[in-house]
Amino acid sequence: MDHETHDTEHHEEHHGEHSHLRLFIGVAIALAVLTGLSFSTEFLFENNIISKGMSWFLMMVVSCAKALLVIVYFMHLKWETNWKWVLTIPASVMSLFLVLMLIPDVGNRTNHYTRERLDHAALPTKPESDDHATTHDESHGTESDDLEDDANH
């Protein structure tokens, strides 16, 4: 049986092989560089240049960029026809929606804890830091300070 499908021929017309190889190498390098970027946001946080929340945000942006590179180039979505939207958009919207709807109920559940419950929860130290104004002290505040800071924004 003739295996030269319409499909693959179509592919080859669109883009020569050599330019392709170079493109894929470029994407792979970009991915590696972006992985390094995730790391550097951690570094920026360690050195008090950005806040923890900011570093999380940047990491997620980097991850989304990496995911897009993989989907668009490695998974060939750049060269697919319109069906790609029908599949990928609902899936991403649904998955995001699921996570978002979990946040008010489950993700924010400790927002409604009483002070007493927090005191007796597995907190690391005495809850003397009731005033959150003193977060971000010079010695790169403890983990808990930063978390509280974020949670109260």
Added chain:
Amino acid sequence: MTAVTVDDAHGHGHPEMTLRQFINTYVFSKDHKIIGLQFLFTTLLWFLVGGLLALGIRWQLAFPWQSVPVIGNLLFAAEGGQMSPEFYTTLFTMHATVMIFFVIIPILAGAFGNYLIPLMIGADDMAFPTLNMLSYWFMWPAFFCIIMSFLNPPYGAGAGWTSYPPLSSVSEAAPGSASAQTWWLLAVTLVGVSSMMGSVNYMTTILQMRAPGLTMFRLPLTIWAMFITAILQAFALPVLTAAGFMQIFDRMAGSGFFVPEGLVINNADAESGGGQPLLWQHLFWFYSHPAVYIMILPAMGMVSDILACFARKPIFGYKPMVYSISGIAGLGFIVWGHHMFVSGMNPMLGLTFMVATMMIALPSAVKVFNWLGTIWGGDIKFTTPMLFALSFVSMFVIGGLSGIFMAATPVDIFIHDTYFIVAHFHYVLFSGTAMAVFGSIYFWFPKMFGRKMNETAGKWHFFLTFMFLNGTFFLMHILGAVGFPRRLADPYHYATFKHLLPMNQFITYCAIGMVASQVIFAANFFYSIFKGPKVGRNPWNANGLEWMAPSPPGHGNFDFQPIVYRGPYEYNSPEVETDFYPQTQPPPDGVEPAADEAH
């Protein structure tokens, strides 16, 4: 365009069949029709089991703590045949589980989906026959697990079909959560795997294997409904699978995803904690609300086909029907929180879910009005399938309207966990889906077996079932309105509910009558398989592609290349003399083919 006929002479039915051939043809078959029938027979068997479990529930509610007939002395010899509260809990849990996961979902998607999809779109089989076979055989490990659940203490899972933590998550914490619960979780997860295999296969088949000329907007509504159902399954089921695994880990590895910190149940300290019981409810209902549409959309599709055929009229508003199916499915994904109004969820979230839920009434009403428009002024033939279809429409109205009650948070807070809820979902699932399934069996039986079922027996079956189901389920509205609680072995323990005993006894008599009437169906079904009158390809003078194939269709379904010229609902068309106009019939000379819809 010529159809290439390849050696049609020796197709099937070798008279001398070896055992191996028999196994390949009827047991490990890759033919979608055989797989569909396998699903049909197994699910009907489970239907019987589920029905008997329901009778157990009804017995306890009508004659609390009295010796259970027949099985009482077998199971509860020590208690003089009286069932235990734990057993009652097990009964309603397993009744729901069997009916939902082993009857309704597999009979709609597995049996009818498998049988009808390739036939109605003019394909020779599913896109992936092996995957299709696997999706049936993955049901068997699930059957094994659910049977193991019956055999392990406390002899059936007892945490409700919703399996709410922490009761279900903390192993051995309470009589209802012993190892039977673990088997239950495994069973449900396996059913999910089976459904998922089916759904990707159905979607691929419907997208890729339609007969020439069969554009998406010429598809029968059954196929549209099956397609949308498959999408629902593909997107919703994985979340339940994930949650199911987490609960299995909670029980077996002590991970505590759904166990709050410092929990003590029944003097057992759930050592691990820090999780959130509400998380399970969210993940569970993220699947299980779309699942209620998985349980009714295919029935709606099949009813639409039956109504058009026996009203001898085109379906009223074909495209609005398609859009409303899609709309119901789309909205169905964003309303799951309405099951959690009294769970202590975030009120802002509750309001969002309430509004979204109310909006589902719109596409549902569109469907009902279109069904009414379809039969309006039609030349109605009151055949058995038509009677069942008409009852579907009317009963769905009752079930749908009571659904709007509980969509409103303030009302729901009162009726939550009362018999009003039980009335609602039985009106939708039994009076709705199950009646549509009966109708569809009567309707497509001639195609499946080449013989017709007995009409008189069918009508008796219909009238008895219809009467008894209303006797059973309608009164539950009244019980719920006065607050009669569900999932309680002895509500009469509370003086408030003592006077409701006679009503419950009446309901139980009706339920027994309803189960008994199914004997007529079973007898008719099995008798007709062997002795029913033989029929030709198109006994109902319908338009669909499936009626153009032989009855029953051979391997490969079609003995000609079907080419489609129009949608499946051209009844009483002015273009032809007959009152039906099959999709494959070329238009008469001089008449232009119907304008082609968007691809």
Added chain:
Amino acid sequence: MAEEKHEHEDHEADAHDDHGHDDHGHDDHHGHIQLQYEDALPIRNGKVCLWLFLSTEIMFFAGLIGTYIVLRFGAPVGTWPTPHDVHVNPNVGALNTVILIISSFTVVLGLEFAKADKRREAKLAMLVTFIFGLLFIGIKLINEYPAKFSHGIYPSSEGLIHEQSNVYYTAAVRDTLKGWGAEQAAPVAAADSATDEAAEGAETAPPPPVESDGIMSDEARSLIEKIYYGGAKWTEYVAAEKPDGLDARDTMMSLAQIIYPLDRNSHAFAHYIEHEREVIERLRETASESPRAVELQQLLEQRDALLAVVASLPKTEHGNKGVNDYLHEDLHFHHIMPIHIPSGNMWAGTYFLLTGFHALHVLVGLIMFICILLTPCGKKEYGLIENCGLYWHFVDLVWIFLFPLLYLF
């Protein structure tokens, strides 16, 4: 029109064959006519099915990752373990990220070679992919998971992780040490039989040998004794004396910190130890008046000894090494004491859930690559390689999100 149809039919038939491995049903196509179909999506059926399958996978991982996100950010403020607390090494995670990226790249290469029918090159590319996939799993199984298990970090209802350093934690440490034979058949117990614990201790002699091979170094034995008296029993004694519950909790926190130090508590611990000197002095002065004088004397001695040992433990970048680690790594003692990691069980649960399901997907991918390597890897296998490649990229995609979420957050 006719020509177009014909092409389409070719394409269909081809699709069936391309996907022969999960599509044997079409072997028995004899005996009925070959049907033609309406123009549909311009891709193979196998690819349609695989993309649909990937959408279901997206939802599956959305459920898992969503669970992690809400449990992690919904944990009581400040309790979620830092990577260092739970022996997560971001460098290893980054290494695995790069490994997966390279393997994704080689899959793409393999696909290109297969398209051009360069079989040897294609096979080589797939082999490299397979090896990198194996490397990923290997690092998981040899480095990452054992690092957690050996410190007692795994989800379990009878596990070593305690969410709080409270009286239950202290009792668990005490019982564990007692089980290791830390209690001397000493005069303390006899002389001080008034106390319940002592009476209990007297009943449970002789202590069972712990090490199955019967070898426990003297150093380890003496350290275990010190923690028993100077750690667990001391903590119970002092905590019971303290009227303020939060003060008592600080005492118990110090025990947890000695056994398994957490970064976040190191300041508080240092502060507490300073402050404890005064307590020790005060107790020492009044020791003779106490009704439990003999016991208290012994506790004070052992406390001093324990603090001396702790101060002499090897330094790490975050302070002193924990006693658990010291026993385990330096004294080759095989068991570990209960540890205190706030939200530790939930961390372990989500970590193993997410990485476990991801690793399972990697394993499935490896099996697929073995199947591919058994084929000629030519143009004929283009569809197969493309499908497996898409799946493999998806596995990579999931890891792209898991890496920052689990290793850097």
